[in-house]
Amino acid sequence: MLVLDVNYKNIAIDEKENKSRSIITILAKENSKKKEIQWEDFWPYYYAVVSDKKQAKKEIENVNTEEYSIKKIEEVKKDNAEKVLKLVFATTQGLAKSREEIKELPSVIELREHDIPFAKRFLIDYAVEPLNCAKITKDKIEKIDCEPKLKMLAIDIETLAPERFPDPKKDQILTVSIVDEKEATVLSSKEIKNAKFVKSFKDEKSMLTELINTIKKKNPDILLTYNGDGFDIPYLRERCRELGIKFAIGIDDSEPKAVTKGLTKAFRIEGMQHIDVYAMLTLLAKLAVVNLVKFDLESVVEVILNEKKEKIPSKSITEMWQNGSSLEKLARYNLEDSIATYKIAKKYLTLIIELCRLVKLTPFDVVRASASTLVESLLFRKAFEKNILIPNKPSEEEVSTRIETTYEGGYVKEPKKGLHERIAVLDFSSLHPTIIITHNISPETINCGHKECKEKNTAPNGVYFCTKKKGFVPETIEELFFRRMKIKKMLKEKSKDSKEYEVLNARQHALKIILNSFYGYLGYARSRWYSREAASAITAFSRKYVKFVGQEAEKLGFEFLYGDTDSAFLAIPEGKSKQDIIKFVENINAKLPGVMQLELEGFYKRGIFVTKKSDEKAAKKRYALIDEEGNLKIVGFEYVRRDWAPIAKKTQRKVIEAILKEGNPAKAVKIVRNVINKLKSGAVKKEDLVILTQIKKSLSSYEAIGPSVAAAKKAIARGKHIGIGSVIGYIITRRGKSISERAEMEEFVKEGDYDAEYYINNQVIPAVIKIMNELGYSKDDLIHGGKQKTLGSYW
């Protein structure tokens, strides 16, 4: 049986006395049939840490147990607290209401685990893995690993938007696209001829009725939308109400329900998992699974699916609809959105499944979670297994004080500037997790009092960690770490295009994501397992280890060029070989404690470090390398930044290529001079001039009005809608004094209308000058031509 969802509901247990209870419901699928299982023997509960168990019990019995639906008060044993009572309730409402009064009772010190949602509580206590199979008997749920066959259905709507953001009270839904593995259909509320994929209806109401029927009939396990939480689902619900029908797509004929998630709402649909692919992608971007900054479907499709998708602005959609022209194009556009949504979801489904299983959250929750929620959810289960009480969330005051004091991070070495040859890059694999495991770093192992631990396991920041008893965090991480190693080993024997490989790879990826999140979680102010000392000790150890590698390398005659947090860049001098590096790594590994491990990331033929703009020191976090196959690795430079114009980025890349690949700085000069001339001639295309910047707060709250904000304000004055999080693409034109005054959003700029001086002096030259400086060229040489040099004189 495949577990699709766990939820709870309130049911009457005694109609006469008006008594009810909260009961867990499991939505499972067997032989492609969904069914709901009610779990009788599980009740809402929390713990109270008390000063005297008998006394506290009495006090609790004296409150209105009826109102709070208190069922039972049990004495329980927990490994990290002395006197603990477990309070069991009939309803979640009773539980919630009781907290205020219970926590104030004289013998009650504090409540614990009082804010764990009931369904989540069940997932923890029974170790239920959503999207995995299970054998469900009366009192047990036994996990059985399986490959779930999930039926997904993507929907997307187009609406009327006459000169305003669409309003479901007024603006009708024009078309709806529905896509699954087999079918791709558009429903239209007006006849669209000559389009096979369109089903036309006489009006909006009959179209929406068909949509509801189709969803019910297809009965998917997963309903996919793109920003369905923010738009499609509430719009459909409102619009249906407006038309006097019910958007009853739940398996129990209920409408989608809004669930508050932070500031925004998520829409839950009974009987299926609503995955908002937009939410999913913001999570995957935060977890560094995908590299996305713009989340509109067109940008996303380009990056993830490597496809081009045309955007039709809402204004044009309204026009097309009203004119009755190009309706087929409109329908196709609508269809493509659903297809894209479906494809993206499919691409990451395996990873999402593995994350659900690992942290024991439903896909609905996982895709809308944050890194901290994922880590915390996993720790909840571990705490249950280890029989320890989960720490409470910190109060707001506590959060503020935590934020006030920060701690020192990783070590970044100032690089040796200039061109270098024969570079080996070494890095620690899983640096933070391995430090945590090796040194047993956990909130509760700090300064344990043992003399021996202090002597043997003190971090460079002065705190030490117990060596006698494994900590909660390191024990958890260690288990995940070794599980991942094992999977990675298995992967080597699988064929890369097999399903097995895909699943195992997703599994190790999920583990990696969680492993990498623990360190940040320990230093995160709202964390339940917060420990600044622990987080600070981790970075202190990291600095020590990286410096150690650098020092040992120099002792052997390698040059320690650069290092950042977990890496060491070494130059291999004449007379030393790659083999010596391999030996060096082996030697270091023999000296490293615990599971610490240094790896050879790769060899590079050449590399360049440049000076900062502000002074003559070499810049950290910016360098370029070329490997033996001629592959460039450009880090930190303008080339990788989106807030630089493509003309500057492309030129920089070409310059780096000419120098590292061909060793031909004269060619680099030529490239730059050509670009300058082209800019001057006015022939550079708009698309090469656009600078992208995100608007991160409300436009009114900016103290300094930079070009992006200025451009956005002007665009708003022209009627454009720009919200927080919008990415502004602007061009510097010739109209105005300051740069901000001259900035205009791309769509309001004509081809050729740009400020060549700006793009030469503020974009192209700054992007290449520091690189050319290292080769002996000045700004003048770039602008006026001049000396010819070859790299020969340097090597």
Add this chain to the structure above:
DNA sequence: TAATTCGCTAGACCGA
């Protein structure tokens, strides 16, 4: 509305 710190750069802002 929520993993961390370190670091670079641009351009506005502000006072002289």
Add this chain to the structure above:
DNA sequence: TCGGTCTAGCGAA
């Protein structure tokens, strides 16, 4: 109009 300081954004790890 200058130079220093501050705000802001983005990237590396």
